[in-house]
Amino acid sequence: MFTSTNPSDTNEVIATVPEATAAEILTVLRTAKNAQKGWAKLPAPTRGRIIANVGRLVESNKEALAKLITKEMGKVYSEALGEVQEVVDTCDFFLGEGRRLYGQTVPSEMQNKNLFTFRMPIGNVFIITAGNFPTAVPSWYIVPALLSGNSVVWKPSEFTPAVANALTAIFHAGGVPKDILMTVIADGGQTFAALESGLKEGVINKVGFTGSTEVGRKIGAKAGEYIQSACLELGGKNPMVVMPDANIDLALDGALFAGFGTAGQRCTSLGTLWIHESIYDSVLAKFVALVENAAVGDPFKDVLFGPMISQKYLDNHLTHLKMVQSHHKVLGSTSTGRITAANPRKGFVGDPDKGVFAHPVIVAGITKNDELYSTETFGPLVTVGKFSTLDEAIDLANGHGYGLSSAIYTNDPQNVWRFREGISAGMVSINNSTSGAEAHLPFGGNGLSGNGSRQSGIWVLDQFTRWQSMNWDWSNKLQKAQMDLIEIKHDPNFVLKI
Structure with missing residues (x-):
């Protein structure tokens, strides 16, 4: 049983x-x-x-x-x-x-x-x-x-x-x-x-x-x-690219929902938030503030996310936290791991000791050489990195081999079309989150996805x-495809004279 x-x-x-x-x-x-x-x-x-x-x-x-x-x-x-x-x-x-x-x-x-x-x-x-x-x-x-x-x-x-x-x-x-x-x-x-x-x-x-x-x-x-x-x-390691011309508040709303909705347990959850270097510090600070102030807890209340699906999923999340390196910054919460009375989260809704709840985590400073860069974490963990050019962002977005969902926030049509052409993901969102599907649009990915x-x-x-x-042949004789063709003649010596 x-x-x-x-x-x-x-x-x-x-x-x-x-x-x-x-x-x-x-x-x-x-x-x-x-x-x-x-x-x-x-x-x-x-x-x-x-x-x-x-x-x-x-x-x-x-x-x-x-x-x-x-x-x-x-x-x-x-x-x-x-x-x-x-x-x-x-x-x-x-x-x-x-x-x-x-x-x-x-x-x-x-x-x-x-x-x-x-x-x-x-x-x-x-x-x-x-x-x-x-x-x-x-x-x-x-x-x-x-x-x-x-x-x-x-x-x-x-x-x-x-x-x-x-x-x-x-x-x-x-x-x-x-x-x-x-x-x-x-x-x-x-x-x-x-x-x-x-x-x-x-x-x-x-x-x-x-x-x-x-x-x-x-x-x-x-x-x-x-x-x-x-x-x-x-699975997916879904990228979200934020360009300098983007509506930053909209991008942050999308990142919050895509990264931490369903406690990050979606195949389309945000994997890495890639922010242009010119706006990196300010956007990261705003994202951290949003996550720090987000309500977590009872899923029947007005919260960002509730518990993990089961202890198995929480254990998996804890394993991924061990991939954090010394050059990373762990942000978004005063603690990591399981939320309990002994390891509390500010503003938690409900009794944390009754369920399998996890602190939301932002790991900033991600690079292409990090294990977290190419690992689907499937929990309330979002990595953040920076880029200098759109070509670099596309390379970072593709480099791990997953190709499920992706997103770019920009108001420049050239950025949109270059991203769409270069990204390997089966699904592309423009100024929208990596999560979300409609019943009449194809859903699926490429590569490891x-x-x-x-x-x-x-x-x-x-x-x-x-x-x-x-094939239904009603000619009352055997007609052989590619052999019994109707002969078509043309004049091979015709030359147009002007």
Whole structure:
């Protein structure tokens, strides 16, 4: 059994659920695989209507689902409401795609012959997601996968089983058959063992994974052994560049939200704030003041961020603090590490000893040679460095190999276009934070942040469908492509005379 507790009050049990073994997950995968063909026979517009039902049910249960997110993983309630809205938006977008799973009619090079293309479902999809966005990110996989005619086995984070079971119940209430969307709670070891068995047996036709680069590399390699390309949405070390002509107050608002919202536990969280050397000291001082005065604590109150998702995530944050070097300046708080009565934070909201809360930390003076420069910290820790030219800023923003999200604050169009062209990230924000996504825009990264696959919008359909081509020859004779061409003549000796 796995016990899920409230990270704001670890004595409060949110749910106790059975953990599945690899053998049990494999049984679930077989069940979903066997049911998939029946689901695919439903007309796509009908599947779209079911997705519409799910969206309306999520919308009508928005507050209850958001409260459960806040209680189970500690996200500030206003952010949790926004996350649930993302599920609604995703359903609203894809209900229409049920009527737009278009193929094409393609002209043939031969007479009396027609060419067509069709989107076909892949089969059974194994989805593995993290606990930082327990509803929004899963919906990016589940909704388009179901809409396209696939069955889904979802393995959510073991730290958010109550949210996972609630979201699954909503899908089922909306009309998704229980053997078409099946949810299992398991640890990483059992999950990976089931993944390997399912790929070998052929009951997994696509793998979708959101999580760390380290684990994503293993999943991608295992899928590749079975001639599959996994959909990988991995970590980030997301840069934010502040130019001298920027609206500084706006940039600082963006840095505060991107760096410390959800306690820095987003794949799109701000990694390093790169400030032009001419404004470095003044901007850093203002950023430090904002962080020092930000409210931290009870996520149901008006705070910047609440607890870490669990003790595991706090331990990970403490490990990253050990990477601070002597040439760095640690700012933003009078202390570091866990917030407790013995290690207090000014203005803390609530009782720190009940939960797993961490001090926000700014590490200034970061350089390209530092371990923190190239490490995704995934906690309330933002590094800060300086640059002299935009070319240098782009080099610093790309040098660690991650390529998920990025941002630049400037009012000069030349800076905008040079940054967009030079940055390796899959997502670019201009005068906005590194965090934030809309349901109809592609989401995903490159390099260490992913294998180029994209979620959301029409682009994710390429992850959950395969193109099928058909040629229909009604000439009543064998026509051979590239051989039986219609002869076209021209005059090779023509010369234009003026």
